[in-house]
Amino acid sequence: MTSLVPATRAALTGLPVQVAPLLLGGVLRVESPEGVVGVRITEVEAYHGLGQGEAFDPGSHARMGPTARNATMWGEPGHLYVYLSHGIHSCVNVVAGRAGERGGGVLLRAGEVVEGQEIARTRRLAARTDRELARGPGKLGQALALRHARHDGIDAVAATPRAGAVARLLLPAVPATNVSAGPRVGVAGAAGTDAFPWRFWLTGDATVSPFRWGRGAEAAAATDRMLD
Numbered sequence: 001m002t003s004l005v006p007a008t009r010a011a012l013t014g015l016p017v018q019v020a021p022l023l024l025g026g027v028l029r030v031e032s033p034e035g036v037v038g039v040r041i042t043e044v045e046a047y048h049g050l051g052q053g054e055a056f057d058p059g060s061h062a063r064m065g066p067t068a069r070n071a072t073m074w075g076e077p078g079h080l081y082v083y084l085s086h087g088i089h090s091c092v093n094v095v096a097g098r099a100g101e102r103g104g105g106v107l108l109r110a111g112e113v114v115e116g117q118e119i120a121r122t123r124r125l126a127a128r129t130d131r132e133l134a135r136g137p138g139k140l141g142q143a144l145a146l147r148h149a150r151h152d153g154i155d156a157v158a159a160t161p162r163a164g165a166v167a168r169l170l171l172p173a174v175p176a177t178n179v180s181a182g183p184r185v186g187v188a189g190a191a192g193t194d195a196f197p198w199r200f201w202l203t204g205d206a207t208v209s210p211f212r213w214g215r216g217a218e219a220a221a222a223t224d225r226m227l228d
Contacts, residue, residue: 004170007157011171012077012096015053016046016104019077019096021179021200023106025172027114028092028156030144032165037144038115039134041108043201043208045184047093049073049103059184059191062103071153074102078157080167081105082141084148089138092146094156094169109185109199110135110209113143136209178203183221185211192217 002025012019021044029038048055049062049070057063061070061083072081073095081093093105111134113120120133120143127133134140141147146154146165154162156169180203183193190196192214201208213221 002176003173005173007078007169007171009077009157012094012157013098014096015098015101016048016096016106017053017198019094020044020046020106020198021181022171022175023094023108023169024179024200024202025176027170028108028111028144029115029168029170030146030165031168032145034145035119036116037113037120039108039111039140039144040114041111042205043108043110043199045107045109045200046096046198047105047107049097049101052097052101052104055196057191057196058189059187059196060103060105062105066103070103073105075153076155078155078169080146080151080154080156082146082148082152082154085138090141090146090148090151091137092141092144107137108140109137110201110207111140112205112207131206135207176202182211183217184214185209186214187217188214189216190220193221 026041027038047060048057050065062073066074079095092108097104113133124133134143150163154167156167159168181197184199
């Protein structure tokens with residue numbers, strides 16, 4: 001594993017699409033009463049808030065501005081936005097943004113459990129192999145035991161305790177170079193096409209999740225190709 005350094009607010013103060021690939025190869029460690037579980041980040045997706053960057057992001061939870069649900073996304077970089085997907089899965093995002101431009105986050109889509117495997121296995125009984133322990137955003141959240149809404153807003157830079165957990169984000173001292181990019185997974189319409197190649201992953205890593213089109217995204221992509 002490459003050398004790691006503690007994440008700083010400055011390192012995360014950029015557009016999410018710029019910050020996202022810098023997280024690859026980093027580790028998110030979460031300490032709880034059960035012990036420590038660390039996940040090496042292998043796949044991420046960037047999402048921009050309203051007014052963040054040049055392109056409106058129709059796939060973002062913050063596309064229409066601040067709400068009670070997405071409030072964490074409008075705060076300081078380095079906090080974790082933990083939201084509930086399909087009413088079941090807690091998904092984890094690292095808040096990122098430039099000064100004066102907030103509302104962005106980087107979804108941690110997949111990773112490899114590199115610390116606390118035994119603990120993660122007890123949380124992920126459905127995983128048939130270790131590579132599946134955090135292979136998908138809901139599985140990653142489950143392996144780390146980060147839960148909506150108790151851990152939404154937890155600070156992974158200052159490592160301030162919240163609801164019995166302490167989260168710490170470590171970044172690679174040297175950014176990964178074996179990085180691929182493409183459309184985001186399962187995002188509906190144009191937001192899930194090549195118009196937003198905002199999914200980044202470590203090329204060839206076995207823990208990266210499989211790609212699937214979102215509702216209407218494949219048709220939108222086909223139309224764009226015809227127009228080209």
